[in-house]
Amino acid sequence: MKKKLLCLALASAISLAAQAADKVKVGFVSTLSGPGGVLGVAIRDGFQLGIEHAGGKLGGLPVEVLIEDDQQKPDVAKQLAEKLIKRDKVDFMTGIVFQNILQAAQATVLGAETYYVSPNTGPSDLAGAGCNPYFFAVSWVSDSYSEATGKNMTDKGYKNVFVIAPNYPGGKDVVNGFKRYYKGNYAGEAYTKLGQLDYAVEISQMRAAKPDAVFFFLPGGMGVNFLKQWQQAGMNKDFPLFGTGWSFDQDTLAAVGEPTLGALNTSHWNLDLDNAANKKFVADFEKKYGRLPNEFAAQGYDAALLLDAAVRDVKGKIEDKAALRKALEAASFKSVRGAFKFNKNHFPIQNYYLRQVVKDDKGRFVNKTAGTVFTDHQDAYVSACNM
Amino acid sequence: MTWILFLEQCLNGLQFGLMLFLLVAGLTLIFGIMDVINLAHGSLYMIGAYLVATFTQATGSFLLAVPLGLAATAVIGMIIEVLVLRGLYKRDHLSQVLATFALILIANETTRAIWGLQALTLNVPEALSGSVQLLPGLHYSAFRLVIIAVGLVVAAVLYFVVVRTRIGMLVRAGASNRQMATAMGTNIKWLFTAVFGAGAALCALAGAMLSPLLVVQVGMGESILILAFVTVVIGGIGSMRGAFIGALLVGIVDTFGRAFIPPMLKTILPPALADAAGPSLAAISIYLLMVIVLFWKPQGLFPAGS
Numbered sequence: 001m002k003k004k005l006l007c008l009a010l011a012s013a014i015s016l017a018a019q020a021a022d023k024v025k026v027g028f029v030s031t032l033s034g035p036g037g038v039l040g041v042a043i044r045d046g047f048q049l050g051i052e053h054a055g056g057k058l059g060g061l062p063v064e065v066l067i068e069d070d071q072q073k074p075d076v077a078k079q080l081a082e083k084l085i086k087r088d089k090v091d092f093m094t095g096i097v098f099q100n101i102l103q104a105a106q107a108t109v110l111g112a113e114t115y116y117v118s119p120n121t122g123p124s125d126l127a128g129a130g131c132n133p134y135f136f137a138v139s140w141v142s143d144s145y146s147e148a149t150g151k152n153m154t155d156k157g158y159k160n161v162f163v164i165a166p167n168y169p170g171g172k173d174v175v176n177g178f179k180r181y182y183k184g185n186y187a188g189e190a191y192t193k194l195g196q197l198d199y200a201v202e203i204s205q206m207r208a209a210k211p212d213a214v215f216f217f218l219p220g221g222m223g224v225n226f227l228k229q230w231q232q233a234g235m236n237k238d239f240p241l242f243g244t245g246w247s248f249d250q251d252t253l254a255a256v257g258e259p260t261l262g263a264l265n266t267s268h269w270n271l272d273l274d275n276a277a278n279k280k281f282v283a284d285f286e287k288k289y290g291r292l293p294n295e296f297a298a299q300g301y302d303a304a305l306l307l308d309a310a311v312r313d314v315k316g317k318i319e320d321k322a323a324l325r326k327a328l329e330a331a332s333f334k335s336v337r338g339a340f341k342f343n344k345n346h347f348p349i350q351n352y353y354l355r356q357v358v359k360d361d362k363g364r365f366v367n368k369t370a371g372t373v374f375t376d377h378q379d380a381y382v383s384a385c386n387m
Numbered sequence: 388m389t390w391i392l393f394l395e396q397c398l399n400g401l402q403f404g405l406m407l408f409l410l411v412a413g414l415t416l417i418f419g420i421m422d423v424i425n426l427a428h429g430s431l432y433m434i435g436a437y438l439v440a441t442f443t444q445a446t447g448s449f450l451l452a453v454p455l456g457l458a459a460t461a462v463i464g465m466i467i468e469v470l471v472l473r474g475l476y477k478r479d480h481l482s483q484v485l486a487t488f489a490l491i492l493i494a495n496e497t498t499r500a501i502w503g504l505q506a507l508t509l510n511v512p513e514a515l516s517g518s519v520q521l522l523p524g525l526h527y528s529a530f531r532l533v534i535i536a537v538g539l540v541v542a543a544v545l546y547f548v549v550v551r552t553r554i555g556m557l558v559r560a561g562a563s564n565r566q567m568a569t570a571m572g573t574n575i576k577w578l579f580t581a582v583f584g585a586g587a588a589l590c591a592l593a594g595a596m597l598s599p600l601l602v603v604q605v606g607m608g609e610s611i612l613i614l615a616f617v618t619v620v621i622g623g624i625g626s627m628r629g630a631f632i633g634a635l636l637v638g639i640v641d642t643f644g645r646a647f648i649p650p651m652l653k654t655i656l657p658p659a660l661a662d663a664a665g666p667s668l669a670a671i672s673i674y675l676l677m678v679i680v681l682f683w684k685p686q687g688l689f690p691a692g693s
Contacts, residue, residue: 034495035606037504167666191666192645195610197601198406200399200531201645207526208392221610224506224602232511232528232600234518255506255602 024058024311024318025066027084029077029105030095032069035221038251039097039296040069043119045289046297047094050304053284058304059311066090072097074104081105085112091318092117094303097296099123099142099170110134113321115328119303120296122347124173128381131345136328138302138335140268141347141379142170143177145244148266148352148373149215150181153242155373159184162211164202164226166218167191174217174244180380187211192218199226203233213240216247223247224256231259240264245367248357249294253365260357260365268350269295269337270369277334292366298336309333339376345385349376391524396646397639402531404638405538409596410611411618411630412545413589419625420562420582423472424480426487428590428615429608430494435460435591436598436607437502440509449512453595457588464587468580476579491608499605506604534596541592542631549627558582562625617673621680623687632688637673644672 028047030040044067057063066088070077077096084090085108093109096102099121109116110132118137126132127141153161161184165171171191187209190202206214214235218226223243230236236259245267253260271282271292281301285293293301306328311318313327331342343349352374355367414428438459442452471490475483510516511530518526549555557578560568569575601607614637622633649665656664680688 033499033504035604037499037605038506041504167670189662190649191662193666193670197610197614198399198403200402200528201396201642204392204395204399205646208389208395221506221602221604221607224604225600228510228602229528229600232516232518232530234526234528251505255508255604257508258510 022061022316024061024063024092024307025088025090026058026063026307027081027088027090027093028065028067028095029070029080029084029093030067031072031097031101032067034072036072036097039120040095042249042251042294042296043095043097043300043303046285046293046300046302047119047304048300049281049285049288049297050301050308052288053280053301054304054308058308059313059316061311061316067095070096070101070105072101074101077101077105078108081108085109085114090114092307094119094307095300096121106135115321115324117303117306117328119299124379124381127345127347127379128384129386131385131387133325133346133387136306136342136346138306138340138348139299140350141381143173143180144268144352144377144379145246145266146174146177146215146217147181147380148354148377149242149244150178152264152266152354152371152373153213153215154181154183158182158213160187160210160212161185162187162189162206162209162214164190164192164199164206164214164216164218166194166196166222168194170219171217177380178215178217182215192222194222196222197225199229200233203229203235206239207233207235211239213242215242217244219246224252227256227259227263236262245269245295245355248355248367249296250292250366251294251296253357253367254291257365261359263357264370265355265357265367266352266373267295267355267367268348268352269298270353270355270367272367272369273336273338273353275334275336275338278336278338281336292364302333302335302337302340305333305335306331343378343382344387345379345382346387347379347382349378351375352377391522394522395525395527396642398527398531398535399646400639400642401635402535402638403642404635405535405542406593406597407614407618407638408538408631408634409534409541409589409593411615411622411634412541412627413586413593414615415619415622415625415627415630416545416589417583417586418619419627420558421472421476421579422565423475424483424487425472425586426484426612427467427490427494427608428586429610429612430491431460431464431587431590431608432594432611433498433603433605433608434463434494434594435587436509436594436603437498437507438591439595440507440598440603441502443509449509453592456595457591460591460594461584461588464590465580465584467587468583472583473576473579494608495605502605504605506602507598509598509603511599530599534600537592537596541589545627554581614673617677620687621677623684623689626687626689629687629689636676636688640676641673644669648672 032040068080094117122137122141165175243265245265248265309332310327314323354371356370358368360366439452439456442455515530519529618633618637622629648669652661652665
């Protein structure tokens, strides 16, 4: 009798599992605490607003988002990915901010043939020879922003540029992207220690080298330190400063304020991009969270809309992985960046804009779009991808 | 390389050294006198920076915010000493390391709960935001000159207090032989609380002076911790004079390493190799300094009680 009951329980559990297909489960692993937590929180907030705008559902199906904090630790991220895939059996994964965190988790996620939509990091190997049918990025390849900066500086006629970046593979990648499109000479190059606090030495070198502009890539707190010291040394009066959009996202502008004023940077998105989806996103984001969104939030929002569109396009039949891939590739959603389509490596073909930090009429520091650098830009790695 | 640039880099080295001195003065004070390894030193620095930034926003005056922030951090330090560290003096260093590491985690999460994840803004007071012309062609940030001045004043005051006053005498007595000092009737318990409070106030001063230059955010304490310990180890653990000399040495070696090693290598090595080796060599220069110092002087340059 006992055995029979157990069988019955088991059978009903199995049938329950089969029925659970009319619900979408999304595993959202992101960096939500520590110094890098600002980025993960922005992505999460954008993602949740996206789901809200999709009617609290994904493609008409009820959705459950399992949010986990990787604490910016690769080992934690890998464990979380395993838990989400093996125990919670999520249908999609998304959320990771940093490249080294993704590297730790990607074998688990992609190996289990679970679709991963990257709302931020876009490693160049996944865009090139290592492209993967289960990996989609709604963001960019890691050197796209610096490619745009390099192009813009060439277009503007700068001929003698000083470059500063941290001395680690990610820093070198970004500088290589810059060098691909910047055609002038170099007044100097400084590669600093990762996590360096004081940039007085490099700023003195820059002043002595008399460049006609400076390009810097210093992610996170390093960039804030550099910007503050740059302004205090009076460099902002003498040298135009160019950077990537990551150094001038809205959260950074709000925190750093004055020292960012006038800086030029490149991004695929901005607050003031003139399309209906973006206007709605910006207005509702500010209403819901009490601050202006940044590109990280926009990427999180787009990731949610992409999932919504894909689930709708397959009419909820998310078990059909081949159809789901076609639907994801079609990307039939209205992106906040305007025109959006995936290349064959599942990375976006998109525009990149020049932005300048200005004070708006409410006295806030915001980016103002100052031109289009690339139109329908493809990354440099797509030709190596056989997919 | 012009001599103006050389002079400017010397000033940078001096400034970085004094900035480090502000960071390690409290650490070495606490270690030398209380024999406690305080990993949460960086957290007190973070708390100090947050409090000064908050007081600056509230009062609108950086000058007013600094003493308020110092006093508040000293009180927080003394509360921590009474609640946490008092029970640990008789335990070994490992227990202290574990307890103060726990304090780092608690401080970070508490800071996050109170102030949120966003970095705080603390910009230089208007009067100091520009640069000063020291020589024709040599402009130097006014605020960095203030850091140099504050560093020198703090060093002089600490020297005076430790060498010339009764409190300093007790502190030195406690550092060189704690049991004897107790036997002679010194109230070590409250001396320690006061020292920890003073150490915390020094941390807050470092936080106040550095936060206009550096980002004020959760985790900022950990970014200075390794540098601070390297400086203390080079100078000699627990010695104020060692902390001062060690900080200047580290500041100047690090600055000169970054400023002059990469261009020097370019003159003797092929460009590709020099580009790869220069920054790496510059980055490890202070650790090389530490190895060299420890090889000849395993106790550091000026060990406490020498």
